[in-house]
Amino acid sequence: MSKVLYYTGCTSSHRTPEIASSVKRILEAAGTDYDTINEEKCCGSVLFRAGAVKDAEELARCNTKLFNELRPDAILTSCAGCFQAFSRLYRERGFEIKPKVIHITGFISQILGDGKLKLSGKKLDIVYHEPCHLGDELNDLSRRILHSIQGIKLIGTAHRDGALCCGAGGGVRANFKELSLDIGRKRIDEAVLSGADAILSSCPFCVLQLRECASGRIKVMDISEIVADAVRV
Secondary structure, three states, rough: OOOOOEEEEEHHHHOOHHHHHHHHHHHHOOOOOOOOOOOOOOOHHHHHHOOHHHHHHHHHHHHHHHHHHHOEEEEOOOOOOHHHHHHHHHHHHOOOOOOEEEHHHHHHHHHHHHOOOOOOOOOOEEEEEEEOOHHHHHHHHHHHHHOEEEEEOOOOOOOOOOOOOOOOOHHHHOOOHHHHHHHHHHHHHHHHHHHEEEEEEEHHHHHHHHHHOOOOOOOEHHHHHHHHHHEEE
């Protein structure tokens, strides 16, 4: 089995495939031995958070069995929700994934530290949107990655406590769509008022939501897209 198993996730597979393509470009540029799963099962994150625990646990059981049989050195995720499901939600319910689970932010930080990537981006003023499920440590890594790209300027303040959610997580979008969109539009309003060229996140679920709420008023990107575009051979 390859050293890294890239778990694409539902959103990157079907709704934002450009994010999956960007992750693969990063993996290839860094010379990473990786593989993907032909027919992925959902991680179950939204089902867990929406209370459909029985269905979520069945997905957890199937995914844990598959990952432990494949035995990669690491499982790489694009989505903050997938990362939380595999690294925390599964374990809390007795499902132990033996390979380590890493988010694309942690992976990019590692390969930059190892000197496997050189980045030089276009001049852009960016607001960073913190995915709720990523946590302070990985959100800080995201900011450090962006600071390392020549041409990128981060504007606005770090949110931390009291940060405005994108509005899509925890089953809110699935069950209360208008509320979800209202929250997302408020986040976009913040970004537009900042004067930024783009709002960027480290989660495809956030990106999908914010793109719909932006209605073309501001560019919305994932961190993997801006890193892939900045890779210099």
